[in-house]
Amino acid sequence: EYFQLTFTIIHLLSLRLITLASKDLIYYQPTTYNLDYNPIYY
Structure with a gap:
């Protein structure tokens, strides 16, 4: 039971x-590519 708890x-x-x-891939990758085009992402 203890093992099950730690596993969970x-x-x-x-x-x-x-x-x-x-989330990092979705939100932060576009900033690296589109800094010049999308300053809103900051």
Whole structure:
């Protein structure tokens, strides 16, 4: 049961990291490409 709990926590944390990483790709990658064209992204 303890192992199951830690596994669940690790699973949730990894999901959180994946969502954060995908948000980084969605929101921050365009800034590197389109700084001159889209100052709104700041």
